[in-house]
Amino acid sequence: ASTTAHTENKESLLEKDRTYMWHHMSPYNPNPMIAAESKGAWVTDVEGNVYLDGMSGLWCVNIGYGRQELAEAAYEQLKTLAYFPLTQSHVPGIKLAEKISEWLGDEYRVFFSNSGSEANEVAFKIARQYHQQKGQPSRYKIVSRYRAYHGNSMGALAATGQGVRKHKYEPLAPGFLHVPPPYCYRCPFGKTYGSCNLECAEVYDQVINWECAETVAAVIMEPTITGGGVIVPPPEYLPKVREICDKHGVLLIIDEVICGVGRSGQKFGHQNFGVKPDIVTMAKGITSGYLPLSATAVRAGIADCFNEAGINQHFRHINTFGGNPAACALALKNMELIEEEGLIQRAEELGHALRAKLSVIEDHPNVGDIRSFGLICGIEMVENRETKEPAAPDKVAQVIGECKKRRMIIGKNGDTVPGFHNILTLAPPFSTTDEDLDFLVRVVKESFDTL
Ligand code: PMP
Numbered sequence: 001a002s003t004t005a006h007t008e009n010k011e012s013l014l015e016k017d018r019t020y021m022w023h024h025m026s027p028y029n030p031n032p033m034i035a036a037e038s039k040g041a042w043v044t045d046v047e048g049n050v051y052l053d054g055m056s057g058l059w060c061v062n063i064g065y066g067r068q069e070l071a072e073a074a075y076e077q078l079k080t081l082a083y084f085p086l087t088q089s090h091v092p093g094i095k096l097a098e099k100i101s102e103w104l105g106d107e108y109r110v111f112f113s114n115s116g117s118e119a120n121e122v123a124f125k126i127a128r129q130y131h132q133q134k135g136q137p138s139r140y141k142i143v144s145r146y147r148a149y150h151g152n153s154m155g156a157l158a159a160t161g162q163g164v165r166k167h168k169y170e171p172l173a174p175g176f177l178h179v180p181p182p183y184c185y186r187c188p189f190g191k192t193y194g195s196c197n198l199e200c201a202e203v204y205d206q207v208i209n210w211e212c213a214e215t216v217a218a219v220i221m222e223p224t225i226t227g228g229g230v231i232v233p234p235p236e237y238l239p240k241v242r243e244i245c246d247k248h249g250v251l252l253i254i255d256e257v258i259c260g261v262g263r264s265g266q267k268f269g270h271q272n273f274g275v276k277p278d279i280v281t282m283a284k285g286i287t288s289g290y291l292p293l294s295a296t297a298v299r300a301g302i303a304d305c306f307n308e309a310g311i312n313q314h315f316r317h318i319n320t321f322g323g324n325p326a327a328c329a330l331a332l333k334n335m336e337l338i339e340e341e342g343l344i345q346r347a348e349e350l351g352h353a354l355r356a357k358l359s360v361i362e363d364h365p366n367v368g369d370i371r372s373f374g375l376i377c378g379i380e381m382v383e384n385r386e387t388k389e390p391a392a393p394d395k396v397a398q399v400i401g402e403c404k405k406r407r408m409i410i411g412k413n414g415d416t417v418p419g420f421h422n423i424l425t426l427a428p429p430f431s432t433t434d435e436d437l438d439f440l441v442r443v444v445k446e447s448f449d450t451l
Contacts (some may be wrong), residue, residue, distance in 0.1 A: 006044035010034065010046050010381070011109070029445055034329050035321075038065035041432045042096060043409070045343075054403075054440055055411040056429045059258045059376070060228065060284035063334055063343065064431025069292050069328035070337075077329035084325060086112060087318065088440040092328035098336050100297055103267040105279060108297035111315075112323025115150025116257035117281035119294035123253045123279045124155050125317055126298055126306075130251065130413040131304050133313055133334030137218040145229030145251075147181045147415065150220060150255055159220055162228060165417040177211070179203045181225055182233035185369040186378060186388065193234055200233070201240035205247070212246040218279075220253040223269030223373070227258070229423040230371045230378025238273035251278040251302070257294070262338050262430065264374035267349030278302055286331045293327035295435050343430040351375040357441040364448050366391050379424040379444075381412070390414075395451055400422060408440055 015447035034046045041064055044050050056062060063070070077092055080171065084090045088106035097110035111126075113119050123143055144150065146161035154316055157165065161181075166172060171245055180188035182200035189199040209215050225231035245252045254277035259269025262283055266272050270280070279302070283294035306315050338344060355372040358379070362370060368382035379397070381391035396412060403410045414423035429442065 008046075010143050013046060022362060026086070027130070040064050041436050042241065043428045050407060051404075052428070052436055052440055052443075054409050054426045054428050056427050057289050058284070059263070059411075059427045060289035061429050062261055062285035062347070063288040063338060064429040066289075067290075067334075070288065070333055073333035074291060074326040074330040077326040079166070081325050085318075085320070086323045090323075090325050090328070092325045092332060093323050096328040096332045096335075097295075099332055100286075100295055102413060103335070104297055105267075105271070106276065107300035108280065108451050109153045109300060109303040111296045111298065111317075113252060113296065114320050114321050114324075114327075115151070115294050116255075116281065116402070117153045118160065118319065118322070119257070119281035119283055119296045120150050120156040120253075121153055122317060123220070123281050123295040124159070124218070126279065126296065126315060127251045127253065129271065129313075129315060130302055130305055131217050131264075137216065137251075138214050139249075141211060141216045142176050142221045142253075143204065143216060144178050145221060145225065146178045146324050147182045147183070147231060148178075148220075148222060148255075149227035154313060162415050164415060176426070179207055181228070181231050182237050183229075183231045183332050184234065185371070188283040189323065198234065198236055198240055201244070204241055204244045208244065208248045209248060212249065215296040216248065216250050218251040218253050220255055222257075223259045223264060223272065224376065226376060226425075226427075228414065229380070230376060230425060232373045233277055233306070235273065238270060238275045240281060242275045245331070246413045253277065253279040254282065256282045257281050257284055257387070258376070258427075259334070261288075262344040262347050262374075263427065265344065265351055266374070267344060269373070286334070287327060287438045288334050290334070291327040292310065292321075293331050296320075313398070315444065338430070347375040347430045350430065350437060351377070352424065353434075353437055354428075354441070358440065360445050361448050364449055364451075366395060366448065375427060375430065377426040378445055380416075380421045380424075381424065390416045391422055396422055396424070397451060399444075399447045402450050406443040408443040413434050 012053045012275045023342040035043050036046045037044050043053050100110050101108045111122050125207050128140050144159040155173040158176040161178045184193045193293050254270045256268050260282040280297040287293045351374045361367050366381050369380040371378045383389040412421040413426035414421040416422050
């Protein structure tokens with residue numbers, strides 16, 4: 001139960017919420033959960049109800065809630081040096097950049113921003129300018145994938161491959177195009193994995209040729225599409241795409257905003273596939289969501305072109321709050337604790353256990369496919385397992401509602417049918433205990449049983 005004394009009752013808070021708050025995403029929500037405090041994998045609302053957060057907030061509270069060490073790292077830094085712009089430098093920024101480079105296993109130079117969207121915008125701008133400075137100014141196109149999510153700003157949203165999220169805000173930034181995702185359950189090429197030719201990877205070669213390679217700056221992808229339905233690629237996919245990028249002189253940007261910082265069972269998601277990206281973007285888990293911070297890590301060989309280029313060709317991009325010292329100090333502490341406590345191995349172990357335990361719903365008539373990547377899991381709901389017709393919205397809503405009744409937060413996304421989400425998502429914190437995991441799976445099972 002809650003230990004915090006709330007001076008206002010829920011009705012009064014809800015009244016003010018309705019008057020003053022504009023919630024993210026959701027249409028008018030008359031009864032939001034009003035969170036008050038959190039610990040481990042659990043969040044308590046203002047009435048004292050305790051929920052297991054099966055989604056780590058928005059896939060971000062990797063280390064788990066309530067870590068005093070993180071609060072203290074930020075507090076100490078705020079007292080010492082609360083702010084300094086990164087046109088110059090500061091100690092926590094330098095140390096964090098070094099740690100990120102170390103985790104990436106190579107020399108990368110790190111540009112700090114505040115959000116995943118901003119980190120991706122930085123990546124696009126660096127990719128375009130890099131080619132200009134290498135004497136190929138015609139390379140500006142960015143190739144992304146349908147179903148991917150890369151952020152909310154005009155460039156990052158242009159890279160996003162979900163029409164329903166975009167169409168009301170178009171025209172977005174020009175120069176972004178998309179290829180079909182490696183979605184084996186509903187292969188866009190009508191193939192079956194094992195007997196296919198990895199058409200989902202080969203399509204990059206075709207598209208880059210058709211577009212004229214000399215107009216293409218970069219490919220951007222997540223190691224696994226998360227927000228578009230937990231679409232896990234075959235193991236050969238990323239290495240093949242890397243090879244195609246190299247063949248055409250195209251940079252490979254890996255968006256690690258969700259998959260990074262241990263979530264995949266490796267330090268970064270792409271490390272599961274043995275590829276080396278040119279640019280890596282990260283956010284969310286870098287501070288475990290405790291403070292805003294994001295990073296764009298650029299391979300030294302690419303970054304050096306900016307140093308050599310002279311004052312008129314420097315990277316003309318500034319961000320007032322990006323790389324705030326307290327956020328950097330907190331992120332460094334977060335990464336150190338994740339290392340010291342073996343939490344990446346724990347995430348991997350939890351991911352395997354979650355997938356294994358979910359076999360209890362595998363034969364349910366409304367479960368079409370269960371996919372997992374590290375501690376990220378997607379349960380694709382269908383009406384009919386033969387035809388794979390996506391489950392009706394009321395069925396998906398029922399499972400989510402039943403989970404909530406049982407005090408467990410589960411997510412959804414997908415857009416298998418435009419605008420409608422039939423894929424349930426789970427990405428609990430690394431602090432989830434074995435008992436928490438049993439509870440989570442029991443709730444999922446009971447909730448499916450109500451259908
Ligand atoms: N890339 C990916 C893969 C994401 O999942 C998100 C956020 N869900 C973003 C980028 C954008 O991050 P932010 O919301 O911090 O701008």
